[in-house]
Amino acid sequence: MTFFKALQRDSWVKPFLRHYKKTLWLAIFLGILTFICASGLMFISGYLITKSATPPENILLVYVPIVLTRAFGIFRPLLHYLERLTSHNWVFKMTSEFRKKMYDSLEQDAVFFNNKYRLGDILGLLSEDVAHIQNLYLRTLFPFFTVCGLYVFISLGLGIISPLFALWMLVLYGLLVVALPLWSVLVNGARQEYEKKVKNSLYLDLTDNVLGVADWIFSERTGDYIKRHEENEAKLLDAQAKMRKFERKRDLVGQLIFLAIILSVLVWATNRFGGSQSEASNWIAAFVLCVFPMADAFMPLSNAAQETNVYLDSIERLNKLPQPKESQKISQVITEPLTLKISGVTFAYSDGHRDILQGINLTLTPKEKLAILGRSGSGKSTLASLIRGDLVPTKGQITLNGIDVTEFGDEIAKYIGVIHQTPYLFNTTIVNNVRLGNEAASDQEVWDVLKRVGLEKLIKKLPQGLETMVDEAGLRFSGGERHRLALARILLKDAPIIILDEPTVGLDPITERALVKTFMEVLQDKTLIWITHHLQGVDQMDKIIFIEDGEIVLQGSPAKLSQNKRYQKLKQIDEGY
Structure with a gap:
């Protein structure tokens, strides 16, 4: 909630979302189609494999699944490539203008640069914060909107076939969309925020101390400098180790939820199509296999959500910068001599x-x-x-x-x-x-x-x-x-x-x-x-x-x-x- 409140007050990220909204929605739409094609490919492949295993009386019985398999097989990588091309093109265009805006903002205070900013702060802005804003789009906003689109598509699609089963899938997928990301934000999000603060502190200490290394040497306190730097580095490594441990635990829980989804689809498909023995295995295999590509869409969401605390810090730091003024050019012609x-x-x-x-x-x-x-x-x-x-x-x-x-x-x-x-x-x-x-x-x-x-x-x-x-x-x-x-x-x-x-x-x-x-x-x-x-x-x-x-x-x-x-x-x- 804090992250979304910060976005409401934001004057650095939102303008680019509005400016390139058509490209943004195109990238999200292509992302949704990519996963639909991936699931469609697995669905048709499962049906085709099981159908081909039972000797058909005529090749025409599997001709349509063969064509659909080829179609989904071609369109899945094609759409994935187009989605990547569109989203990265959008982000790179955005960040180029974003960097220019930031440079213009810093240039306004260039005369008093050393008084207002420490070199480590500027390094943090240029390297960490811009990269985090780029990741905000690529690793959080794009996946989030894509998953939301898939979530709606799955719920509506299953709702037409079986409303009760659709409600159960709504709960299981909801754990992946809401519960796991929320857990990640509460536990690992705070650790990531701490990690970023320690990194920023290392930037400040390292730049200040390297620039003033002569003072450390002349005062014969090089050991103190190395000790302090190693202590800060140890804090960073400890925070990263705790984050990795939690991520392994969270990923295990996510995989167990997906296992529950797969077993639920298997049970539902068996009950739904088990009455027709000749076709049962075909549809069971098709519905079960189409679930697997969804893991690539839903599983990264938790990791993306926990980074919102890091993005929050970057957004707040950037919004503390003054808004750049539009360059003014004089219309009058000035000629020498000048007074x-x-x-x-x-x-x-x-x-x-x-x-x-x-x-x-x-x-x-x-x-x-x-x-x-x-x-x-x-x-x-x-x-x-x-x-x-x-x-x-x-x-x-x-x-x-x-x-x-x-x-x-x-x-x-x-x-x-x-x-x-x-x-x-x-x-x-x-x-x-x-x-x-x-x-x-x-x-x-x-x-x-x-x-x-x-x-x-x-x-x-x-x-x-x-x-x-x-x-x-x-x-x-x-x-x-x-x-x-x-x-x-x-x-x-x-x-x-x-x-x-x-x-x-x-x-x-x-x-x-x-x-x-x-x-x-x-x-x-x-x-x-x-x-x-x-x-x-x-x-x-x-x-x-x-x-x-x-x-x-x-x-x-x-x-x-x-x-x-x-x-x-x-x-x-x-x-x-």
């Missing part, structure tokens, strides 16, 4: 107790260079996210040539490029990594931007040049080289406004100075917003602002601020005097 205006911007998180930014006013003219300084947590990166339109101000507005930046959607990348602290390089070729800025760029254009960022000679020395593979996360290159490759992407994109979000953090002083020099030379014809927490190189900017506790406390040109005592003191501290 960025920040008017009375205040921002606070929905669960925050204070404003991160308060009343920020700023105008950035074309090709102007702005440095935004402040301590960590002062709101610098939040302001960058607001400028990009990734966040919406609580109050105020940020416009680009008079148009609110939030209206651009993904198109904002055409006008504003960003280089982060740790630019990511993908495990593909150098040229593919650089072409992320412009997929249509030629090799010559790629070489041109690599030359501008000072990487041409380095890349040409590599054995395969542009086709050299970049290791995962760009580990083949140093920090400064990764930033230069990211700059090459931006240049290839040719966005008029560039945000440098603390790109020199973690670099040694020599690399930092060289990188800053490259930025200033290469981006001299761009509007530049440089977010940093220290003053190295800011004298080359046109304007400097200091943000403290969400407010601008100092602003002006480097020459003007050099006369300010507070600026002088900050610069002395930054330079180590």
Whole structure:
């Protein structure tokens, strides 16, 4: 009941059921026909075998059963194949859109990803939960609806022949449809839910600990880590062993119920057709044999039902994600030069107790260079996210040539490029990594931007040049080289406004100075917003602002601020005097 209540509130699973309902019903109908053909094949085969065992006076007496046997024999695998093809095609189409919806949902919070989600949670969503939603359709909903259709078909079919016997079959099959699945949900369902929680815990611990393995080693606590991991793994194995033990017991009970069904059909058929000795064995064999294929339909239902608790957890986790917003594209044509205006911007998180930014006013003219300084947590990166339109101000507005930046959607990348602290390089070729800025760029254009960022000679020395593979996360290159490759992407994109979000953090002083020099030379014809927490190189900017506790406390040109005592003191501290 909890599972169905969760489905009532669900906004992730039900929409796909409605969207592809015709294909869904077709798959269920084909599934029902498959089992009907399987039973029909056994029914006719039983009749044909016993009829052929008694010497017929004419071959025509068994000609019709022979034709029907061939028909059912052909249609059973054909319908089964079509049912599998239809159901899996439906599920794969659904899950592809499902994954896209989930990625779009997570992308909305990508700016604050590390603050809201742990890596283990994301791995759980991407691997466990999507797989469980896929299994929800393939292993639970499809079999359940198919069995319900067969249950109705068997009850109505036998009801026409013998109402009392149909009522008895209704009870026996009801044990397989209701009693055994309910037993499985109550006993093994809770264990499966516990198993999933332990798995999610292992995801969290493993990812967090692997990423922080150096801390375990330096603190000489590797034994504690291994011990804790082994304890969690032992809990998982123990839960799985208990589940397998219960499943063996439950399957035995199910097989005994099927034995009761077979014996009941045997007794009924004997009483029904025993009066005509010449035909009795034919019909008895036919009715008894047609029961056997039903085991393939009814027996897996209990195992599918117990997994609803696992699906419940996945559905609840997915429904906690925000609904993705439809991508908005601006209809107006924006042409350079571009003026960025920040008017009375205040921002606070929905669960925050204070404003991160308060009343920020700023105008950035074309090709102007702005440095935004402040301590960590002062709101610098939040302001960058607001400028990009990734966040919406609580109050105020940020416009680009008079148009609110939030209206651009993904198109904002055409006008504003960003280089982060740790630019990511993908495990593909150098040229593919650089072409992320412009997929249509030629090799010559790629070489041109690599030359501008000072990487041409380095890349040409590599054995395969542009086709050299970049290791995962760009580990083949140093920090400064990764930033230069990211700059090459931006240049290839040719966005008029560039945000440098603390790109020199973690670099040694020599690399930092060289990188800053490259930025200033290469981006001299761009509007530049440089977010940093220290003053190295800011004298080359046109304007400097200091943000403290969400407010601008100092602003002006480097020459003007050099006369300010507070600026002088900050610069002395930054330079180590």
